[in-house]
Amino acid sequence: MKRQDIQCDSQGQLRHFLTIEGHKRETLTQILDTAENFVTVGNQPVKKVPLLRGKTIVNLFFESSTRTRTTFELAAKRLSADVLNININTSSTSKGESLLDMLHNLEAMHCDMFVVRHEQSGAAHFIAQHVAPHISIINAGDGRHAHPTQAMLDVFTIRKHKPDFTALRVAIVGDLMHSRVARSQIHALNTLGVPEIRAIGPCTLIPPYLQQMGVHIYNDVREGLKDVDVVIMLRLQRERMDGALLPSELEYFQTYGLTQEKLALAKPDAIVMHPGPINRGVEIESSVADGPQSVILEQVSNGIAVRMAIMSMVLGRKPSGEEGEA
Amino acid sequence: MRIHIKGGRLIDPANGIDAQHDLYIADGEVVAIDQTPDGFGADQVIDASDQIVIPGLVDLNARLREPGQEHKATIASETRAAAAGGITTLCVQPDTDPIIDTPAVSELIHHRARQAGYARVVTLGALTLQLQGEHLSEMEELMREGGCIAVSNALNPLNNTLVYRRALEYAANFDLTVFIYANDPWLSNKGCAHEGAISTRLGLPGIPESAETVAVARDLMLIEQTGVRAHFMHLSCAQSIQKITRARHDNLPVSIDVAAHQLYLTEMDLGDFNSACHVIPPLRTQRDKDGLRAGLGSGTINAISSCHQPHDADAKLAPFCETDPGISALETLLPLTLRLAEEKVLSLSEAIARITSEPARILGIDGGRLGVGDRADVCIFDPQERWTVDYNTLASCGKNTPFLGWEMQGRVSQTLLAGQSVYQVNQ
Numbered sequence: 001m002k003r004q005d006i007q008c009d010s011q012g013q014l015r016h017f018l019t020i021e022g023h024k025r026e027t028l029t030q031i032l033d034t035a036e037n038f039v040t041v042g043n044q045p046v047k048k049v050p051l052l053r054g055k056t057i058v059n060l061f062f063e064s065s066t067r068t069r070t071t072f073e074l075a076a077k078r079l080s081a082d083v084l085n086i087n088i089n090t091s092s093t094s095k096g097e098s099l100l101d102m103l104h105n106l107e108a109m110h111c112d113m114f115v116v117r118h119e120q121s122g123a124a125h126f127i128a129q130h131v132a133p134h135i136s137i138i139n140a141g142d143g144r145h146a147h148p149t150q151a152m153l154d155v156f157t158i159r160k161h162k163p164d165f166t167a168l169r170v171a172i173v174g175d176l177m178h179s180r181v182a183r184s185q186i187h188a189l190n191t192l193g194v195p196e197i198r199a200i201g202p203c204t205l206i207p208p209y210l211q212q213m214g215v216h217i218y219n220d221v222r223e224g225l226k227d228v229d230v231v232i233m234l235r236l237q238r239e240r241m242d243g244a245l246l247p248s249e250l251e252y253f254q255t256y257g258l259t260q261e262k263l264a265l266a267k268p269d270a271i272v273m274h275p276g277p278i279n280r281g282v283e284i285e286s287s288v289a290d291g292p293q294s295v296i297l298e299q300v301s302n303g304i305a306v307r308m309a310i311m312s313m314v315l316g317r318k319p320s321g322e323e324g325e326a
Numbered sequence: 327m328r329i330h331i332k333g334g335r336l337i338d339p340a341n342g343i344d345a346q347h348d349l350y351i352a353d354g355e356v357v358a359i360d361q362t363p364d365g366f367g368a369d370q371v372i373d374a375s376d377q378i379v380i381p382g383l384v385d386l387n388a389r390l391r392e393p394g395q396e397h398k399a400t401i402a403s404e405t406r407a408a409a410a411g412g413i414t415t416l417c418v419q420p421d422t423d424p425i426i427d428t429p430a431v432s433e434l435i436h437h438r439a440r441q442a443g444y445a446r447v448v449t450l451g452a453l454t455l456q457l458q459g460e461h462l463s464e465m466e467e468l469m470r471e472g473g474c475i476a477v478s479n480a481l482n483p484l485n486n487t488l489v490y491r492r493a494l495e496y497a498a499n500f501d502l503t504v505f506i507y508a509n510d511p512w513l514s515n516k517g518c519a520h521e522g523a524i525s526t527r528l529g530l531p532g533i534p535e536s537a538e539t540v541a542v543a544r545d546l547m548l549i550e551q552t553g554v555r556a557h558f559m560h561l562s563c564a565q566s567i568q569k570i571t572r573a574r575h576d577n578l579p580v581s582i583d584v585a586a587h588q589l590y591l592t593e594m595d596l597g598d599f600n601s602a603c604h605v606i607p608p609l610r611t612q613r614d615k616d617g618l619r620a621g622l623g624s625g626t627i628n629a630i631s632s633c634h635q636p637h638d639a640d641a642k643l644a645p646f647c648e649t650d651p652g653i654s655a656l657e658t659l660l661p662l663t664l665r666l667a668e669e670k671v672l673s674l675s676e677a678i679a680r681i682t683s684e685p686a687r688i689l690g691i692d693g694g695r696l697g698v699g700d701r702a703d704v705c706i707f708d709p710q711e712r713w714t715v716d717y718n719t720l721a722s723c724g725k726n727t728p729f730l731g732w733e734m735q736g737r738v739s740q741t742l743l744a745g746q747s748v749y750q751v752n753q
Binding site for chain 1: 521522523526527528529530531532534598599601640643644645646647648
């Protein structure tokens, strides 16, 4: 089964949003444009639009997350959907119920969308392949595979500052080995026409054959950061690390951590991004994280608008002027 | 029971036969070829016109799930599936539950197989107690009392190289072949797919080629040192084959098999996390697949095995890495091997040898040949018949095959076990 087949219906409309891979540039652009319509919702006195009124969205988080779950919850609520958060640690799966049995029970409660985060790569695809036809799945991060809504909010943020993707040089720095965000970012940036994507990190944190995804590999951070327009720092995913990948966080910071001195190698107007949560003094120094080139908090704000856009598109409705009014 | 198999094309690579011959069987043995023995009156005449008659297949590597996992399959169900696939001898690994590290478990398996009566089952004894790689098993007793024909640590690692060395030495002491799964568990690192472009894209933990090649290199050195006879099971990397080819030049007594699915599938078949393609060792690259095929062509790879691992449906219903690895493969072993001849990787006779006489030779058993005086384990198949691998018609309890929907050419019409019909198509 091709990715496009499972993510889109026969009319080419989004049915699930599992990965960036396979989507056309037009689809990604449509998501970004739709998100623009939602940016101001959060600034209004009544922070709601009625687009998904009557819909039930379930946040199924098999892996702990505060930020992502909160932004999904906020996005759904701002679209007027009813939201259910399932705490998997205390749910029936811990009593031996299979994942599919649990999903079928939720289906029977007439839910419309599952937002899924899972520690295993491919979990969102698996669930999408087995849910009832009326249910849509949004992947909120599966293993090391994909985190497509994060990637979309990242490119949304980039577009705000650097509107022409075809003129960009983007560096992604750090633990690409364990990063689902990086994989989705690479697909998104490639699809949107970014001509040069650099993956920067020590050999132990760069997955083999990554260059086949259309990136240039740099093990020397100083060389890699030269003249880039966008610097995306990644979190060291210590919870996913097996074996001897790094000698120490101190050495990592000294070698790959983003400092003012290293950032000076990028273009003067380069922006600094991080999908969060950031480890200050490990991946990035505070003066950079909080500095004028940082757009890290913008990413968080944009995350709600982008997720609103994707949810509304997946559930088959686009915002119109009338509906957009609270 | 006297049987006359009439008019078939007999292919018996062990005896260098590939021509139309009549086969005469009495009391479970081949008693004559072409010339009717004096006083022979057939109880049954099998018309094998337009069909190919070969020795019953010998499969080096199959899990029957009994004892221990009868909810997945049983010795009766899987030997019946084997008969449907033309297989008359199956070799099972010691990683049953309980493990085959006492003669009683081996005897139980033999007993159940005899009771079922569809195929012969030979057992490998555990190389180490409980397959834990710490203490040697009682190999001599396993062989003498339990009828184990060789030893293996199955998929379990032998991390302590001193214990490994001692185990090989001890097996050599009794002239037992050691069946080896070449894998460095540290390098495999709980991976579930080949470490390459596809696993990187899908974010699946990868098993690098070096997990196998490093182990092969280590194993070869220990084999050389201990003088044991060794068989490498289901190798997956082209480089492993090259290393063993060089070792063969140094007259190391090593043999190799590959799983049939490794000759047809690659990492690309994982698609969108297709759990039917979750196998260990993982599906490798096109280059590896080509290398394995070249190794077959050159004769370095001695045998093709099914690597049969039947699973219940639930075992494959989970995110990719959480599914149980393995393919249900008894019924596709013959047609996939025949396809190699179709694709000119091997001649038809060479292909048949890889699933009959060669595995029998590796196991050191009678079988895999149809000369006069040989046991009448026979597979008769129609080389022209096309059939589609279908969930509902597979005899195995395990329906977990990535070949569902594939059109196969060559279908078993009858299987004889020691001159007794154990499978007949459409019956």
